Amino acid sequence: MSSASPGGRTPSALSPVIAVDAMGGDHAPHEIVKGAVRAVREHGLRLVLVGRTPEIASLLTEEDAGREIPIVHADDTLAMHEGALASWRRPRSSVAVACKLIRQGDAAALVSAGSTGGVVATSTVRLRTQSGVLRPALALVLPTRPVPTILLDAGANADAKPEMLVQFAHLGAAYAQTAHGVAEPRVGILTIGSEPGKGNKLARKAAELLTATAAGPPKLDFRGNIEGHDLLAGLVDVVVTDGFTGNVALKSVEGAVRFAFDEIRGALTANPLSKAGALLHRKPLRELRERLDSESYGGAVLLGLNGTAVIAHGDSHARGVERACLLAHELASGRIVDQVRRRVTATNRSPTWLHRLGQGEE
Amino acid sequence: MSSASPGGRTPSALSPVIAVDAMGGDHAPHEIVKGAVRAVREHGLRLVLVGRTPEIASLLTEEDAGREIPIVHADDTLAMHEGALASWRRPRSSVAVACKLIRQGDAAALVSAGSTGGVVATSTVRLRTQSGVLRPALALVLPTRPVPTILLDAGANADAKPEMLVQFAHLGAAYAQTAHGVAEPRVGILTIGSEPGKGNKLARKAAELLTATAAGPPKLDFRGNIEGHDLLAGLVDVVVTDGFTGNVALKSVEGAVRFAFDEIRGALTANPLSKAGALLHRKPLRELRERLDSESYGGAVLLGLNGTAVIAHGDSHARGVERACLLAHELASGRIVDQVRRRVTATNRSPTWLHRLGQGEE
Incomplete structure (x- = not known):
């Protein structure tokens, strides 16, 4: 990640404001407030905490940070188990109030560790889709090296059209930049399959359209097919897919990594000799596991709205919240919303695209 | 796996004959012939080797097994890189000749380590889909414990209909039994998502239809939604999906397991102390890796045809071929083709099913 920190404890007045949902997540509000304080003190970010004032204020006082972060009050919260429908009926939830701050121009992005479904639904309804964008997409970062790979859509659109996948490519490219x-x-x-023309109807049509529009404007470095086993190989910077396939693939990766660790733990402690050896590695293995967990599932980004939502893992502790705030800051500072607008506007003017839309296939 | 071995070196005259494609795979024909000899000597299977007679005969002589396995000659072979279209235009390929043996009643199943696409295409065209079956499906076994989980379709049908997924459930159930x-x-x-009603249109409709027809006949113990991260958790015996999602999920699992191993190897050898420890575990880690590799990708089974095709990994050595022969033997001995026919016939008579087909949604 590029360094976004001005390196001081004083927030820059030019820095975009990030609205942090203090009430969402398994460890809200205490870990959220702790993470926010860290983000301010260590990276000089400008934050607003959104939620129930008395609770937040007392936690800030505990951290001796009562004057460092402003609070915006919200009566209500989205419950972690709440479905999308229920959640966007709550106009006074902390996520809804955070969206309001963005709409009013008082914040540029929001961070929440609340339920993904609830945050996606609330921010889609309240921030609205950017002009020209067919659908917002959820982007997740895979722990590839040296540069992470962004996968989208990770679950916002279970059923997608080929044109959406082309836009997802541009949303993802803007994120990577x-x-x-x-x-x-x-x-x-x-x-x-690795050859062109492989896949289901959706993937084949989307690949055709990506090939046809790659020359731009805006130019896109389209590298063709990526198979499941290459998701973690770092072959590309962005992988596009529909939200159903993307979600299944991400969760399969997550489950398989967990499975491999469990099996390896079993193998390493199977006999006394290897048990002795296992003690020698406890630390590197734990560090590795943390890296995979936090990097791959630490923060999903909802792209294509008038404002950026970073959704931290529901299980996030202070460090995860701090990272999510940093990511939101970087995306907002880089004006990702404007970048997406430029890319989408240019795409929508391309002859191939217009021809395609003219055929009524959208 | 249930024991199918009569425990002797003499093949039982009642045992079904398995036609083994001697020419398919990266290590064909030598490792295929070796594996076949083992399957005959150690498990008493009845096999026929199909391919170029001179080569096979000389390899059998090397193994001192010239009289143990009959050879059926085939001039041609499917190349590993050949696409589906090219491959089923070859009527004299070893896979095509193996299919002919099945059609004539001289064999009950075939084993090939040739390219999956080529074997699927050839056997689908030459064995034909069983009456009442909408589409054959490719089933793969995941290395869950204590009982393996069967996932299908693993790639035979990139675009599927809800009714196909219901049939896949019955094909998979017959396999598990x-x-x-x-x-x-x-x-x-x-x-x-874990709640009913989650997923894309295809999965939602298929889940509805599975729920509606679960009471039977034939009865099906439908347990609802499985998410990607639970694929390896052993929650169910059979997971159904379309061939696109199934293939992406399987390859994502495969890639993630490989990635986890590579990262763990890196972590275990990061410093001299842990390097010393790593030496202690070389063997358990290698064994674990082998188990995951061979069990999960050792043999895909194409179900729903008039005859069973077991497709061993292209990289199979003798042991993989031996295992694929055993699996083909078990499926053929258990008359899986008849079991599928009974299940599908019963399903096709169910009122829910007829009503659905009557709506023209197939």
Whole structure:
């Protein structure tokens, strides 16, 4: 990640304001407030905490940070188990109030560790889709090296159209440029088989359309098919897919990594000799596990709205919240919303695109 | 796996004959012939080797097994890189000749380590889909414990209909009963979200239809949604999905397991102390890796045809071929084709099913 920190404890007046949902997440509000204080003190970010004032104020006092972060009151919260429908009926939830701050121009992005479904639904309704964007997409970062790979859509749209996948490519490219400093992001499409023409109807049509529009404007470095086993190989900077496939693939990766660790733990402690050896590695293995967990599932980004929502893992502790705030800051500072607008506007003017839309296939 | 071995070196005259494609795979024909000899000597299977007679005969002589396995000659072979289209235009390929043996009643199943696409295409065209079956499906076994989980479709049908997924559930249940000895296989559907009604249109409709027809006949123990992270948790015996999602999920699992191993190897050898410890575990880690590799990707089974095709990994050595022969033997001995026919015939008579087909949604 590029360094966004001005390196001091004093927030810069030019820095965008991030609205942090203090009430969402398994460890809210205490870990959220702790993470926010860290983000302010260690990275000089400008934050607002949104939620129930008395609770937040007392936690800030505990951290001796009563004057460092302003609070905006919200009566209500989204419950972690609440479905999308229920959640966007709550106009006074902390997420809804955070969105209001963005709409009013008082904040540029929001961070929440609340339920993904609830945050996606609330911010989609309250921030609205950017003009020209067919659908917002949820982007997740895979722990590839040296540069992380962004996968989208990770679950916002279970049923998608080929044109949406083309836009997702541009949303993802804007993310890679802004947050990972990649000048010309390489984009692949998740499908089955490595040759062109492989996949289901959706992937085949989307790949055709990506090929046809890659020359731009805006230019896109489209690298063709990516198979499941190459998701973590770091072959491209952005992988596009529909929200159903993306969510299944991400969770399969998550489950398989967990499974491999459990099996390896079993193998390493299977006999006394290897048990002795296992003690020698406890630390590197724990560090590795943390890296995989936090990097791959620490923060999903909802792209394509008039404002950026970073959704931290529900289980986030202070460090995860701090990272989510940093990511939101980087995306907002890099004006990702404007970048997406420029890309989408240019795409929508391309002859191939217009021709396609003219055929009524949208 | 239930024991199919009569425990002797003499093949039983009642045992079904398995036609083994001697020419398919990265290590064909030598490792294929070796594996076949083992399957005959150690498990008493009845095999026929199909391919170029001179090569096979000389390899059998090397193994001192010239009289143990008959050879059926085939001039041609499917190349590993060949696409589906090219491959089923070859009527004299070893896979095509193996299919001919099945059609004539001279063999009950075939084993090939050739390219999956080529074997699927050839056997689908030459064995034909069983009456009442909408589409054959490719089933793969995941290395869950204590009982393996069967996932299908793993890639035969990139675009599927809800009714196909219901049939896949029955194909998978027949597989679990025959090969894993599960009396009442638990079936789940791969989707996103754990509550009913989650997923894309296909998964939602398929789940509805599975719920509506679960009471039977034939009865199906439908357990609802399975998410990607639970694929390896062993919650059910059979997971159904379309071939696109299934293939992406399987390859994502495969890639993630490989990634986890590589990262762990890196972590274990990061400093001299842990390097010393790593030496203590070389063996358990290698064994674990082998188990995951061979069990999960050792043999895909194409179900729903008039005959069973077991597709071993292209990289199979003798042991993989031996295992694939055993699996083919178990499925053929358990008359899986008849079991599928009974299940599908019963399903096709169910009122819910007829009503649905009557709506023209197939």
